[in-house]
Amino acid sequence: MVMLSLVSCSVSLFSPPISLRLHLPPVTALCSHGSFPVSTFQTELQPLLVSVVNRRETGLVFRCNCLTSPINIASQTETETLFSLFRDIGFNEEETEMILTKNPDVKSSSLDKISARVASLKSLKVDGFALQGLIAKCPTLLTSEEFDLVITFLVDELEGRLEPELVERLLAVAETSVLLSFNQKVRLLINNGIPKEKISYVLSKVYLNKLLYQKSVEDIERLISFLEPFGGIGIIARRPVILNSDLDTQLIPRVEFIKNLSGEDDFATGTVLRRLPAILSYSVDHMNSHVEFLKSFAGLTSEQVFKIVHVFPNVISTSKERKLRPRLEFLKDCGFDSPGIFKFLSKAPLFLALSEDNLSHKLCLLVKIGYKHRTKELAFAMGAVTRTSSENMQRVIGLYSSYGLSFEEVLAMSTKHPQVLQYNHTSLEEKLEYLIEYMGREVDELLAFPAFLGYKLDGRIKHRYEEKLKSRGENMSLNKLLTVSAERFSKSSADKIEVICL
Incomplete structure (x- = not known):
């Protein structure tokens, strides 16, 4: 009776043997009722209960886990903190148990170290589902020494410049030992001239497994040395897949x-x-x-x-x-x-x-303004407009028409100066407006000197025209105004100004 009053029992019914689980409150709780001193409990009751636990009756097994040493409160607190850390990452308790089973080293590792590793990954922008998936796939990521070196390199030397997707691909490598060469290979590329801000782009274009497993540091050094006379690292920077x-x-x-x-x-x-x-x-x-x-x-x-x-x-x-x-x-x-x-x-x-559509549209426009099929003039015109779009070319022809030029006149200009059909229509409109509104010239003057449209408006046309105004040479032909050398132009303007002053 004494035993029943002191012990809280629960019975689980399974197929025999039946387990009787005894849950005892702490020793101090038992003694607080004043029935037994602590010494009596330890010397009399504990042996009695142990003998009961070890005794087998018909189909009954008694198990008791309550008479062990007091609970390790610090260990329990660490376990709770660890589960809390995994909960923050996104794992439930069952998933956390699976990870701890898969990688027992996590339990024995310092919580500070694991927390720091998680913080480092987050600083590399690996967070949320990405972080959860990476740890689930490779739980050694939290404890492996090899990862320490790589993550430190990514955070400190590369200053977190790698894209998160690239970091995930790198850290998901099964054999962590091969990661040790990663730092050397990336340093080699940087030391040979790949800017740090471009290293993420370069590595994202490379077959990472090939770079890690099949390319040694010596292989990369040989490749860079071979390309050195032809452009070296600059070629690799523009075309990283060359490393493959x-x-x-x-x-x-x-x-x-x-x-x-x-x-x-x-x-x-x-x-x-x-x-x-x-x-x-x-x-x-x-x-x-x-x-x-x-x-x-x-x-x-x-x-x-x-x-x-x-x-x-x-x-x-x-x-x-x-x-x-x-x-x-x-x-x-x-x-x-x-x-x-x-x-x-x-x-x-x-x-x-050029695409067939591109060429066919331009060919139609050239024929429309008067070019004949199967002529060298048509071919030269096609060559001249390869660097412009058919849409821009159509707007240019429409702009000439809006200023009163006929298709025949546009044809004459383009035959004399084929580039007139490839100029940007916006800058072309500014030059036509300046020619007519500010210089007071007729658009017909372009037929004699269509190359006028190829000069820069601010850098050449305006400057020379304004200089000539000062020397009262505004009636000079467009050809002479723009094609005379800078030295002769300056001397001519100075001479005229001197004559005017006299």
Whole structure:
């Protein structure tokens, strides 16, 4: 009876054996009723209960966990704090238990260390679902020493410049040992000239696993050294995927092909690579097929092909059948021979790469103002308008018409100075307005000197016109006003002013 009055019991019914769980209040609580001194409890009751616990009756097992040493309050508090920390991240208790089971080191690690690691990740903008997913996938992230070095590098040396998505990809690497080389490789890129503010862009374009697992620090050093005579790290900064390429089987053969085509000219080869680093993405077979096509179909020499590649490397990426062949056939139809084709493409290489819609719209506009089909004049006009949009070109023609110029007059101007159809329509309107409203000239003067429209309004036209006003030379022709050298123009103005003063 004494036992029943002191012990709170709960019985769970399962298939035999049946467990009887005894929950005792703390020793001090038992003694507070004055029934037993503490010593009596320890010497008499505790052995009695232990014997009861160890005794097996029919299908009954008694288990008691209450007579152990007093609860470790500090340990319980740390556990609660740990669960609270995981709760703040977004994990429920069951998910936290799974993580702790998967990585027991978390329990034995300092709470301050784990909290600091979480804070560092948040400072790298890895938070919310991203942080939750990263820890669930890789709980060693909270305790591993390798991660200490990488996270410190990301926070302190890179100043948190990496994009959060890139940080997630990096820290999700299964083998943390390979992360130790990450710091070295990134330092190598920075020390060779990649600005810190661009390092996130560079790394986001690289196959991260290849950089970590397949590229050694020595491999990257060799690659940078090989490209040094042609632009080096600047090429990598513009085209980071070059770091994915194999130096011996891909980069060296491709660069050597371009260099051979250039006549072993390192500087010219470097110019091509700097203008279009993506050219290194194409195989030697691909580049050679384009070169041979231009030589056979257009009758160009290797030297001429390289000169075109030099000014417009994108010719290597242009489809032979969809663009190169029909454009070259167009030039042949307009009467160009091989030297003529080379001269045309040297000045207007973009003609080879424009879309069919772009060219067809411009062709219609040129025919509309009077150009004839299959003529060199039409081809030259097409070459002149490759760097403007068809929409701008249509507005320019409409602007000329609004100032009273007929299509025949526009044709005459563009034949004499083809660039008049490619100028920006807004700046063109400002020049026409200044010519008529402020200079008091007639628009017909443009027929004699259409190049007037190519000079800068503020930098040349206004300055010279205002200087001539001072010397009463406002009736000077547009041609003479703008084409005379600065020295002769200044001397002429000074002489006139002197005569006026006398």
